[in-house]
Amino acid sequence: MTALLPRRGLAQILALIVILAVDRVVSPQFFDLRLQDGRLFGSLIDVLDRGTPVALLSLGMVLVIATRGIDLSVGAVMAICGAIAASLADSYSLPVVLAAALGAGLVCGLWNGFLVAVLGMQPIVATLILMVAGRGIAQLITEGRIVTFTSPDLVWLGNGAILGVPVPVVIALGMLILTGAVVRGSALGLLIEATGGNARASELAGVGTRAMILAVYVWCGVCAALAGVIAAADIMGADANNAGLWLELDAILAVVIGGTSLFGGRFSLVLAVLGALIIQTMNTGILLSGYPPEFNLLVKAVVVLAVLLLQSPKLSGFAGIMARLRRANP
Amino acid sequence: MTLKALFAASASAALLLALPANAAELTIGFSQIGSESGWRAAETSVSKQEAAKRKVNLKIADAQQKQENQIKAIRSFIAQNVDAIFLAPVVATGWDAVLKEAKEAKIPVVLLDRDIDPSGKDLYLTAVTSDSVHEGEVAGDWLAKTVGDKACNIVELQGTVGASVAANRKKGFDTAVAKHANLKIVRSQTGDFTRAKGKEVMESFIKAEGGGKNICAVYAHNDDMMVGAIQAMKEAGLKPGKDILTVSIDAVPDIFKAMVAGEANATVELTPNMAGPAFDAVAAFKEKGTVPPKWIQTESRLLTATDNPQKEYDSKKGLGY
Numbered sequence: 144m145t146a147l148l149p150r151r152g153l154a155q156i157l158a159l160i161v162i163l164a165v166d167r168v169v170s171p172q173f174f175d176l177r178l179q180d181g182r183l184f185g186s187l188i189d190v191l192d193r194g195t196p197v198a199l200l201s202l203g204m205v206l207v208i209a210t211r212g213i214d215l216s217v218g219a220v221m222a223i224c225g226a227i228a229a230s231l232a233d234s235y236s237l238p239v240v241l242a243a244a245l246g247a248g249l250v251c252g253l254w255n256g257f258l259v260a261v262l263g264m265q266p267i268v269a270t271l272i273l274m275v276a277g278r279g280i281a282q283l284i285t286e287g288r289i290v291t292f293t294s295p296d297l298v299w300l301g302n303g304a305i306l307g308v309p310v311p312v313v314i315a316l317g318m319l320i321l322t323g324a325v326v327r328g329s330a331l332g333l334l335i336e337a338t339g340g341n342a343r344a345s346e347l348a349g350v351g352t353r354a355m356i357l358a359v360y361v362w363c364g365v366c367a368a369l370a371g372v373i374a375a376a377d378i379m380g381a382d383a384n385n386a387g388l389w390l391e392l393d394a395i396l397a398v399v400i401g402g403t404s405l406f407g408g409r410f411s412l413v414l415a416v417l418g419a420l421i422i423q424t425m426n427t428g429i430l431l432s433g434y435p436p437e438f439n440l441l442v443k444a445v446v447v448l449a450v451l452l453l454q455s456p457k458l459s460g461f462a463g464i465m466a467r468l469r470r471a472n473p
Numbered sequence: 474m475t476l477k478a479l480f481a482a483s484a485s486a487a488l489l490l491a492l493p494a495n496a497a498e499l500t501i502g503f504s505q506i507g508s509e510s511g512w513r514a515a516e517t518s519v520s521k522q523e524a525a526k527r528k529v530n531l532k533i534a535d536a537q538q539k540q541e542n543q544i545k546a547i548r549s550f551i552a553q554n555v556d557a558i559f560l561a562p563v564v565a566t567g568w569d570a571v572l573k574e575a576k577e578a579k580i581p582v583v584l585l586d587r588d589i590d591p592s593g594k595d596l597y598l599t600a601v602t603s604d605s606v607h608e609g610e611v612a613g614d615w616l617a618k619t620v621g622d623k624a625c626n627i628v629e630l631q632g633t634v635g636a637s638v639a640a641n642r643k644k645g646f647d648t649a650v651a652k653h654a655n656l657k658i659v660r661s662q663t664g665d666f667t668r669a670k671g672k673e674v675m676e677s678f679i680k681a682e683g684g685g686k687n688i689c690a691v692y693a694h695n696d697d698m699m700v701g702a703i704q705a706m707k708e709a710g711l712k713p714g715k716d717i718l719t720v721s722i723d724a725v726p727d728i729f730k731a732m733v734a735g736e737a738n739a740t741v742e743l744t745p746n747m748a749g750p751a752f753d754a755v756a757a758f759k760e761k762g763t764v765p766p767k768w769i770q771t772e773s774r775l776l777t778a779t780d781n782p783q784k785e786y787d788s789k790k791g792l793g794y
Contacts, residue, residue, distance in 0.1 A: 179710050180708070182708070287511065382669070427677060436662050439634075
């Protein structure tokens with residue numbers, strides 16, 4: 144399991160600490176925690192709770208990107224699966240609802256995987272199809288309205304707590320451990336990286352690249368489904384127009400902030416989730432700061448640029464040269 | 474019954490087919506934007522109801538959020554020589570050519586819900602829209618009246634940054650609140666008109682304002698954000714509607730559900746009935762030649778918990794919100 148915690152990642156941890164410190168400055172009560180109705184309550188918990196959907200998406204996305212693919216449909220899959228869960232919640236038990244929603248996510252993933260792995264379509268185009276069509280499918284399920292439900296079981300999934308920790312956070316952590324155990328506890332992770340690094344060479348070396356690609360898209364679909372169910376449970380309703388809207392971009396951003404290259408070949412699950420947390424820490428900080436909303440996207444862009452610059456090999460090389468020069472000429 | 478059957482037929486997808494005109498006095502083509510929101514769906518169903526009431530043969534064309542589809546639909550309505558055309562424009566510009574064609578064919582055009590640019594010109598008969606600045610004012614006036622002389626810190630959930638509705642609803646509310654020194658907007662942030670963002674932003678407002686103790690009222694630019702904010706308040710152990718007053722805009726069914734539960738105080742209605750006044754204006758124009766004013770403003774009704782929210786909920790829940 145040591146493979147779960149890679150040597151790299153200093154830049155991400157540093158970025159997170161800096162953003163947390165800035166949050167503490169703009170909002171002095173940022174680290175305050177108390178128990179409210181058996182649930183921890185505080186800005187830090189908000190960061191974890193609100194960061195869950197993107198963290199879940201990034202868990203699937205990072206594997207897809209590791210195979211040199213990309214999945215633009217995850218936001219739409221969230222909307223579809225949230226819509227299914229909300230529509231069934233009041234008439235069926237939680238296991239049935241979950242099975243239906245996750246099953247739908249699996250089918251969506253299979254579709255993407257089929258287009259990419261079997262038909263050989265370019266991932267960005269293949270998944271664009273479902274990104275566009277998926278929201279329409281979700282709207283068909285909800286008939287264009289916000290479907291609300293009262294089922295306490297499903298509501299618990301979004302708003303409940305286990306030992307004070309919000310259930311979504313527990314689920315995301317569980318998924319991280321599960322995914323990590325499967326891909327790093329076996330050779331699977333290596334095979335995925337090999338597929339992304341050089342699919343042809345891997346194929347010749349006996350790696351079932353087609354199966355690998357299919358598998359990562361399916362897993363990405365399942366993760367998106369879970370994120371969709373949690374997003375619906377959170378607001379006790381499915382909003383097909385807005386659920387997961389543009390979150391595919393946040394998920395890709397989280398993966399990239401986590402240091403995974405879009406050219407595939409290597410990945411880190413933990414750092415992708417850390418990337419999601421960095422994004423959310425920043426979002427929550429912006430909301431707490433009281434700045435006019437016109438600045439939201441600007442602040443976000445500047446911070447993301449800074450985090451990516453921090454990781455840039457060219458720039459760190461440049462910093463190294465500068466340091467050496469300074470040492471040489473005091 | 475035959476009329477109703479005729480209606481169902483005209484409402485179905487193949488509505489551009491010419492229907493026998495003798496069953497209805499007026500035939501009106503309605504180019505609807507599409508199903509972008511629950512309100513839009515409600516507008517479509519109310520338009521059908523209002524048409525049925527007046528025995529108008531209404532043909533609805535769904536443009537699926539595309540201007541070119543709307544232009545096609547208008548041309549097809551002109552070819553069918555309808556008595557009038559209703560248009561809910563998806564964008565403000567680019568209508569001159571097709572509206573001139575309608576004018577040459579002597580078919581009056583009525584704009585529903587949104588105006589076009591350039592506004593007020595000869596290209597259309599009248600525009601039936603609500604005044605979103607006024608909606609904000611109604612919300613602000615209600616709050617000022619309810620709070621009285623007490624000091625009151627308000628937090629505001631704005632709509633999508635850059636949306637004209639959001640800017641107008643903010644402007645109207647600001648104007649109303651500025652008249653009272655005891656009312657102060659302490660925080661204002663966008664919730665993108667959605668429940669999820671409304672909830673997230675309210676969570677941060679509560680934390681930033683001493684666990685919500687410093688907040689006296691929430692103003693949301695739409696009801697959906699308020700529904701999310703109400704959940705956030707409940708999860709923080711606050712009593713929305715009592716500890717913190719709520720006022721929002723739109724009057725969607727779920728806000729009345731919250732009012733029945735005592736968790737919301739007031740909403741300002743954006744009526745889905747834009748077609749009703751438009752039908753009347755067209756009828757008067759056709760029969761007596763009365764030219765309506767260029768802008769027919771719909772009423773922005775204030776609805777509070779004392780206005781029988783259960784009844785409002787029952788009357789609205791079937792409209793497709």
